[in-house]
Amino acid sequence: MKKFTSVSDVKNLQDIIKKALQIKENPQSETEKGKGKTIGLVFLNSSLRTRLSSQIAAQNLGLNVLTLNAAQEAWNLEFADGAIMNGDTVEHIKDAIEVLNQYCDIIAVRCFAGMKSKEDDVNESILSQFEQHAKVPVVSLESATRHPLQSLADCITITENWKEDRKPKVVLTWAPHIKPIAQAVGNSFTEWMQEMEVELIITNPVGYDLDKKFTKDTKVIHNQNEALKDADFIYVKNWSSFDDYAAMPEVKENWMLTGEKLKITNNAKIMHCLPVRRNVELSDEVMDGENSIIYQQAKNRIFSAQAVFSEILDEINP
Amino acid sequence: MKKFTSVSDVKNLQDIIKKALQIKENPQSETEKGKGKTIGLVFLNSSLRTRLSSQIAAQNLGLNVLTLNAAQEAWNLEFADGAIMNGDTVEHIKDAIEVLNQYCDIIAVRCFAGMKSKEDDVNESILSQFEQHAKVPVVSLESATRHPLQSLADCITITENWKEDRKPKVVLTWAPHIKPIAQAVGNSFTEWMQEMEVELIITNPVGYDLDKKFTKDTKVIHNQNEALKDADFIYVKNWSSFDDYAAMPEVKENWMLTGEKLKITNNAKIMHCLPVRRNVELSDEVMDGENSIIYQQAKNRIFSAQAVFSEILDEINP
Amino acid sequence: MKKFTSVSDVKNLQDIIKKALQIKENPQSETEKGKGKTIGLVFLNSSLRTRLSSQIAAQNLGLNVLTLNAAQEAWNLEFADGAIMNGDTVEHIKDAIEVLNQYCDIIAVRCFAGMKSKEDDVNESILSQFEQHAKVPVVSLESATRHPLQSLADCITITENWKEDRKPKVVLTWAPHIKPIAQAVGNSFTEWMQEMEVELIITNPVGYDLDKKFTKDTKVIHNQNEALKDADFIYVKNWSSFDDYAAMPEVKENWMLTGEKLKITNNAKIMHCLPVRRNVELSDEVMDGENSIIYQQAKNRIFSAQAVFSEILDEINP
Structure with missing residues (x-):
């Protein structure tokens, strides 16, 4: 898997559901797979399940995990191409992404819809910048129009039930x-x-x-x-x-x-x-x-994320 | 030890003090004990010593550590049972705890007294929800009426002196x-x-x-x-x-x-x-x-936490 | 290396550049060096590159990493010696540092210039407290008058180019x-x-x-x-x-x-x-x-930090 931002990134849905269920049986089965590799989890919005389940999944794979609350811990981001940055924004999203490229083997990002401009949201104004500028695989931790790690967990949960x-x-x-x-x-x-x-x-x-x-x-x-x-x-x-x-x-x-x-x-x-x-x-x-079966869904977020990160690592380390 | 929220959870105080002092001699003596297990450290309030000493203690035991600043990183929590959640609160504490049950082998929580309602504080309105809904061992990182990891560190410090x-x-x-x-x-x-x-x-x-x-x-x-x-x-x-x-x-x-x-x-x-x-x-x-001997007390917070987490892991992995 | 707050802490600049470039060739060459040791990364200001590159560098060396956003996660700090603390400040920086001494083998701190008092900034009013009170090696993650990890990365980058x-x-x-x-x-x-x-x-x-x-x-x-x-x-x-x-x-x-x-x-x-x-x-x-070569500079922040942490570990574990 080269990236994970929608169902179209999944080669075979039944296969990845099966893989996730195997991981659920034995979450520690691939603890060496991510050794020496780093995943950056970038949060532009609040998160409980996604934050924790992604960390657990990454740790289960032996990945180094960097968690960044972008707005609070780093700098106020500019999103407009060609902007003359003489206002409140301190760093362009393009530059932040290029730096993450240098530091991470996988970049995962949560970026909600702004709910102000339909056009911005429909065009995934933030995620699209990650897709455009990232040189490493990008994983959506929920974007303006999709929440694919949740949906994969939903598929796993329905399969189980x-x-x-x-x-x-x-x-x-x-x-x-x-x-x-x-x-x-x-x-x-x-x-x-x-x-x-x-x-x-x-x-x-x-x-x-x-x-x-x-x-x-x-x-x-x-x-x-x-x-x-x-x-x-x-x-x-x-x-x-x-x-x-x-x-x-x-x-x-x-x-x-x-x-x-x-x-x-x-x-x-x-x-x-x-x-x-x-x-x-x-x-x-x-x-x-x-x-x-709502809490079961929440638990399956771990295995959804772990299956995705694992398939991405297969691509990185063929 | 099944949980740790007050002195009454300790079977034998002298034994756990002795254990903590042994850990202080060799903090890396049980680095495999927590492997593959996860502790969630949930902070509803500020923390320096508790935050850092708990992380060190958990890492010394090989545990995966999830640290969550609940209010800033996740969602605004509702505490009232039966609430119609049409106001500012986004997630019920019950649901947050049930999700933590799915993700963690130990849940540790810091929840200060609100200092507004005596009844709420005396009844440990927040910690009691963790005690009621958690299906894994709960550790208090200070609650409305008690700070048991501090007190155990105090006992260790007096014993040393x-x-x-x-x-x-x-x-x-x-x-x-x-x-x-x-x-x-x-x-x-x-x-x-x-x-x-x-x-x-x-x-x-x-x-x-x-x-x-x-x-x-x-x-x-x-x-x-x-x-x-x-x-x-x-x-x-x-x-x-x-x-x-x-x-x-x-x-x-x-x-x-x-x-x-x-x-x-x-x-x-x-x-x-x-x-x-x-x-x-x-x-x-x-x-x-x-x-x-105030800084010595602070240092002993590591061994207090590590002794408690270790005894809880004994219960989980008998 | 006993501490790292300016170029004068470096014994031989060409040697540490060479070491950083060797680390860049194989970042995982010293994964056992920091085992069982803890580095505290204390942020009094925003950070993206420094935060992430320091974490990666420390993880590459096998160090336990504690990241503390001091103001948001811990307590409002007092900096004045002899202050009667009956105002907004809750913990004296001296005490916070003494506690970090108990918890960490290396203390790294980011503390920008306040840009209000020239005297305070020129005298490094915050970093100097760390230098005075820390009993373990101190690393500057940028202070009022210097940003040495950046400068070392700059030297590495010029050498490469x-x-x-x-x-x-x-x-x-x-x-x-x-x-x-x-x-x-x-x-x-x-x-x-x-x-x-x-x-x-x-x-x-x-x-x-x-x-x-x-x-x-x-x-x-x-x-x-x-x-x-x-x-x-x-x-x-x-x-x-x-x-x-x-x-x-x-x-x-x-x-x-x-x-x-x-x-x-x-x-x-x-x-x-x-x-x-x-x-x-x-x-x-x-x-x-x-x-x-700006993004290359950013990448070299990892190897700059890793070379410094590694040389400090040599001092700790001779």
Whole structure:
């Protein structure tokens, strides 16, 4: 694997899921693989799971780990090409990346959507600079439009929880929130599920359809109850409007996932990428109920990251 | 040892002191013990000694170390059970702990008293959530009412500095400060000293008595000079009022520990957990004088932590 | 090497450059040298290159690495001797250093000039406390008046880029900036180049002469074009006035280094310590042009630090 920023970087999805599950069986099986190599984990945004799971995964592979909270620990970054840097910004992202090239064998970066300019976010204004300027493999730790390490963990989790012969019905349902949230997790889950042997349905209120670039021909239903019927897995996630970018059109029905709504499903497993706003996105009852596989998802973040770093090391040390 | 949040988690105090002193002789004696295991050090508050000594101790045992500055690096935490999270908090402490369960073999946490609600602090509103939800051993890196790794280091330090046959007279003396400080160190020192072969006396101004739950039948004297007489060890520490919670009742006498006051002691050794406000809690003369064993105490924080982590690893890998 | 805060701590400059270049050939050649030893990297200021390169260098030597963002993670520090600490400061720098003595085998510290009191900065009010109180070797990660790890990396870089028999002409040129910047890099580059086999010239506007203590008898020219003529290396860096301390006297000519100015040089290699304000200090054209060896300089920071740490370990483990 040469880089990891979307599902298209994965040669064979079933193979990497299998590899991740083998790693889960024995996380210490490749402790020499990264010896003498360095991974830089660059955080332009907050992180709990991604931060910790990436560190564990890297340490399990024997990699040196550098963790950088870019804004707080280093310098205020300039992102505009050709900028005359006579303002608040102290270092151009291009130069920071070129320096990381000198120091790291793998560069991993978290850079959320700014939620201000649709064009900037759609074009991945930050991640694209890493893809353009990095001379070593780049791993996305969530970017403006995707969260691929999460999605791979989601695929691992669904694989672990589905033993029937038929395709499971997987419903990605929008959930309420109090402020505009990026579409990254929704987009990413959608494009990974399209590669899995599942029946995927997306449900969200009118005005909240995800970017067609990601949904493609996946069925989108605006009635949550209709969508949830007979679901085997429900993925709960908020996102703001894509069309009217970052807006939050009024929603009259209550889209919070509750125990009552679970009854119309096929005893569905509940998924969420975390952090979750309890009793807003889903009820305590669902979060703490036996159908939740949310913490298992969180654990699988380790093996998702470790499988990806391991495949990248295969490329570096052929 | 299954967890470490107070002296009651220690089976035999003399044994763990002996173990810590053996580790001090050879800190690298168990470098394989933690291999492949992960400790998460979660800081909800500032820390210098605890942060660094815990990292060294963990590294000496071969543990992977994850250090998380929870508020700055991760998400704003919700602590209220059943909260409808439609405000500033982004992740419930329960969920953060459940995720740490997935990632760590030991969870260590620093969570100071909030000094606003006596009830919250007395009930250890944060640490208790860790004790309730953690599925792996929990280590306190200081909580609302106790600082047990400090107290164990204090026991080690007194042991190193006392070779006479009789019990030493140990005086815990209140010291001035400019703002309300928690009682955690005072409480904790008291309950650990009650398990040691020492004569313990507490001295503080009227209005500053510690919680009876900790002082029990330990003698409390409101006259500092009387208390300091013939002392072999003096532990200097400020705390705010427990009865009139977090208040700072007026104190007319000067309780700052000075060289003059040392004269009435039995050439007492001076202890303080640090950080210390020089020339407020104690004078430069005392801090920098030859009776101070304060930096030795700080060093012993490594061996206190290492002995505890080591005993916890014994429980994990029987 | 007993400490590393200026060029005078280096016994033989050519030897340590040679050692650094050997390390560059094989960075993993001494992975056991620091085993069981701990280096504390204390940051009182922002850092990207220094932070990451020091961590890599230390990890390559097998050292345990403790990284402390002093202000954010620990306590607000008091610097005044004899202070009555009844204000905002919580811990005296002396005590923090004494604790680091207990925890670390090497203490490395970054402490910029405050740019307020010339006397404080000239006297290295912070670094001098480390030099005075540290009982283990101290390494400067940039201080008020010097940046020696950068300067050593600069020497390595010039050595790599000069194969002719004659001495290269090296020009340190002042560059524009929007706010008052310390003289540390300029001072330090000057005193290291004075030890190299080069012809050094400094050029800066009137009012911007560096401290005579550093420039000594090095030629200072106030006409940039005249200075750049036939240059083999150009080191670009801003600094504020030393005489009228931290002032920014008006400069009428444009001192930004451009492609046009490069033409009067001997096809000079361009150097900068980074971070750089593009199109203020130098143009994009120069920064991204083939004459720039700026990223190579950044890479050499690893080997500069590793050579220094390695020589210090030789002193610790003779």
